[in-house]
Amino acid sequence: MIYPKNNRLMKWMFDTYVKWLVGKTFHQFLFNKVPLDSGKSVLLVANHFSFWDGLILYVLNDKLLHKKFHVMILEDTAKREGMLRYAGAFSVNKNSRDMLESLNYAAELLNRPGNLLLMFPQGKLYSNFVNQVNFEQGLLKIMKKAEGKFQLLFAATFVQYFKHKKPSVTVYLKTEGERYSDKTINEVQSAYQQHYDASKLQQTEIDIK
Numbered sequence: 001m002i003y004p005k006n007n008r009l010m011k012w013m014f015d016t017y018v019k020w021l022v023g024k025t026f027h028q029f030l031f032n033k034v035p036l037d038s039g040k041s042v043l044l045v046a047n048h049f050s051f052w053d054g055l056i057l058y059v060l061n062d063k064l065l066h067k068k069f070h071v072m073i074l075e076d077t078a079k080r081e082g083m084l085r086y087a088g089a090f091s092v093n094k095n096s097r098d099m100l101e102s103l104n105y106a107a108e109l110l111n112r113p114g115n116l117l118l119m120f121p122q123g124k125l126y127s128n129f130v131n132q133v134n135f136e137q138g139l140l141k142i143m144k145k146a147e148g149k150f151q152l153l154f155a156a157t158f159v160q161y162f163k164h165k166k167p168s169v170t171v172y173l174k175t176e177g178e179r180y181s182d183k184t185i186n187e188v189q190s191a192y193q194q195h196y197d198a199s200k201l202q203q204t205e206i207d208i209k
Helices: 008-025 053-065 075-080 082-087 099-109 138-145 185-204
Strands: 028-031 041-046 068-074 089-092 115-119 150-160 168-176
Touching (some): 008 082, 041 053, 041 138, 053 068, 053 115, 053 168, 068 075, 068 082, 068 099, 075 082, 082 089, 089 099, 099 115, 099 138, 138 185, 150 185, 168 185
Parallel strands (some): 041 115, 041 150, 068 089
Antiparallel strands (some): 150 168
């Protein structure tokens, strides 16, 4: 397993660059506000469709959630994109015995209320407008290990150009109050799917003036 790196200067450089890059690239950055429990960590569950996903949600955290950012990424990505480790990225290798170490580390992060853990349970990239969102088992294992210590937050992100040269990004957020200690991954997936479907419908009904 590859762990995050702590270096204030490198963290500041990454933070400054990502906020500049996202601001420069997108015409608009839109999101809705949701109620948050300051006494709990945040488990942010999101769709995975591009290089931009993690950077967009990193900036969202800075704008809205104000937690210490962490994200689980594939080991190959962690090796290739070393700078991500200064932003709280740590690795998981689904084909290794180290996977259990990664899941335990993720659950431990959620024990501390100042933390945010971003996860992409689809496990790989899919189209931004795919109809069905399928989850892998790792998410549920983390949720059960950290039961009661975190606030579950669903994010559905969509990017479209509309009439502008630069794309606009919209993040639809929903606080999920259900506890999943006795649920299956299919039930978690179904709850997210409902949010994703409603968000996609809302996105396609935007009135372009």
